[in-house]
Amino acid sequence: MERRFEGAAKAVTPGTARSFPADGIEVLVCNVDGKYYAIEDVCTHDGAPLDQGRLEGKCIVCPRHGATFDVETGEALTLPAVIPVMTFDLRVEGDDVVVNV
Numbered sequence: 001m002e003r004r005f006e007g008a009a010k011a012v013t014p015g016t017a018r019s020f021p022a023d024g025i026e027v028l029v030c031n032v033d034g035k036y037y038a039i040e041d042v043c044t045h046d047g048a049p050l051d052q053g054r055l056e057g058k059c060i061v062c063p064r065h066g067a068t069f070d071v072e073t074g075e076a077l078t079l080p081a082v083i084p085v086m087t088f089d090l091r092v093e094g095d096d097v098v099v100n101v
């Protein structure tokens, strides 16, 4: 199912990430040097919201215990997380981001 986050492409500037609600989940839209990625905004280690963490290149760092995830593949790159985060396909339409959730 597609969800349109109006203004997200403009609001999420390079090197930042922001969470948007969609059908009971939170989707984290990340801007890596002008390319956008979307993941579920929940750390697979213990449920922390990743939007409170730092985006370092293509990696988001969990604010609670420091696990890192690749925002393109969802892969858990460092402990204590071992399970990947869910990723979503998206496209940019003007200022909007359209995500398949």
Ligand code: FES
Binding pocket: 043, 044, 045, 046, 047, 048, 062, 063, 064, 065, 066, 067, 079, 080, 081
């Ligand atoms: S909740 Fe994210 S590393 Fe523990």
